[in-house]
Amino acid sequence: MTSTAPSTRSEPIVAGIVTALVGFTSSFVVVIAGLRAVGATPVQAASGLLALTVTFGIGMIALSMRTRRPITLAWSTPGAALLASMANSYEGSWSAAVGAFLVVGLLIVATGLVPALGELIGRIPTPIAQAMLAGVLLTLCLAPMTSLAAQPFSTVPILVVWVIAMRWNARWALPSALVTAFVVIGVNVVLDGGAGWAEQAWWPEPAWTTPTVDAAAIVGIAIPLYVVTMASQNVPGVAVLRSFGYETPWRPAMFVTGVGTVVGAPFGGHVINLAALSAALAAGPEAGADTSRRWIAGVSAGVTYLVLAALSGVLVAVASIAPDGLLEAVAGLALLATFVSAVLGAFEQEGFRIPAGLTFVTAAAGVTFAGIGGAFWALVVGLLAFGVLRKR
Known part of the structure; x- marks a missing residue:
């Protein structure tokens, strides 16, 4: 009679904890920046971070236990980056943005129920979708250098730690850079005599916002947010799981993430979605040699996320007292790999290069027309250019 070794039993649990820690610390600054860009106050941003973490934490526990597969969920980091890119162009209200989030959740539910909707998204050429994402990310990925020019003494330690960690253990590069940023912020607070420290709300509280229906927000936020989440998170998330031998339960996953988005909006x-990059940590060899037990990593990650949800108020408070642009620099580092991947995907195929180029520059320019942001117009321009040039 054989028994499973203690170290083997603990492997999926540890892998789940690592998945949650890496996923949370590497991108929460992008989420905060995105929510603030479309009108959230610090309290509302903390509530949003709390809602996202709780909903997808519960969702991944339910899906992993139900399917016995390591199904991991996450907030849409590319979607948050899309919102952050609207910082200087969004003219609507926070309630209108919340209404757009609600629409995205309904669209995700519909994607699981109506196969034709998923097929429609699949018909958007990948280079066009990737070019839109790359254009949205460009400004954010410039933040580390912008911050370096504006406040070199605060930014240099972050960049140095990030480069060193990338050399020796890339998985922990962003968490290490984030810890360094917190140290720098603490030093600045001490040097300023604690200015702004006592005024912050450190404990997260759910802050309800009644959604409002705004056509410009639905077209300018909901549609691009839905497209970028499907193309950059859900579809790759399915591919990652398949690479480790697991089929994604598509309809249940879309139902859970869609309903979770509706509840959290x-x-x-x-928006919440299937995890892509962090999914490999819970579904891969790090979760143990026994593939039938890796679902435990999904549960472990979900539980860890629920614990981390309690930190949302602290993290938003720290972001509020940070020097301007410092945490945005960390966000830029977090998005750099995604930006490079999007650029490669956009311009790899010769026949798509001009349409993808037009899509990229339109999104990067952040043009706003009729109250609708550049991400939507980038898709329109790219698809029109592709249609015309393909006929020629």
């Missing part, structure tokens, strides 16, 4: 959450 009035509390400030933008």
Whole structure:
């Protein structure tokens, strides 16, 4: 009679904890920046971070236990980056943005129920979708250098730690850079005599916002947010799981993430989805040699996320007292790999290069027309250019 060794039993649990820690610390600054860009106050941003973490934490526990597969969920980091790119162009209200988040959740539910909707998204050429994402990310990925020019003494330690960690253990590069940023912020607070420290709300509280229906927000936020989440998160998430021998339960996953987005939207959450990059940590060899037990990593990650949800108020408070642009620099580092991947995907195929180029520059320019942001117009321009040039 054989028994499973203690170290083997603990491997999926540890892998789940690592998945949650890496996923949370590597991108929460992008989420905060995105929510603030479309009108959230610090309290509302903390509520949004709380809502996102709780909904997808519960969702991944339910899906992993139900399917016995390591199904991991996450907030849409590319979607948050899309919102952050609207910082200087969004003219609507926070309630209108919340209404757009709600629409995205309904669209995700519909994607699981109506196969034709998923097929329609699949018909958007990948280079066009990737070019839109790359254009949205460009400004954010410039933040580390912008911050370096504006405040070199605060930014240099972050960049140095990030480069060193990338050399020796890339998985922990962003968490290490984030810890360094917190140290720098603490030093600045001490040097300023604690200015702004006592005024912050450190404990997260759900903040309800009644959604409002705004056509410009639906077209300018909901549609691009839905497209970028499907193309950059859900579809790759399915591919990652398949690479490790697991088929994604598509309809249940879309139902859970869509309903979770609908529930979290009035509390400030933008959208939740299948995890892509972090999914490999829970579904891969790090979760143990026994593939039938890796679902435990999904449960472990979900539980860890629920614990981390309690930190949302602290993290938003720290972001509020940070020097301007410092945490945006960390966000830029977090998005750099995604930006490079999007650029490669956009321009790899010769026949798509001009349409993808037009899509990229339109999104990067952040043009706003009729109250609708550049991400939507980038898709329109790219698809029109592709249609015309393909006929020629």
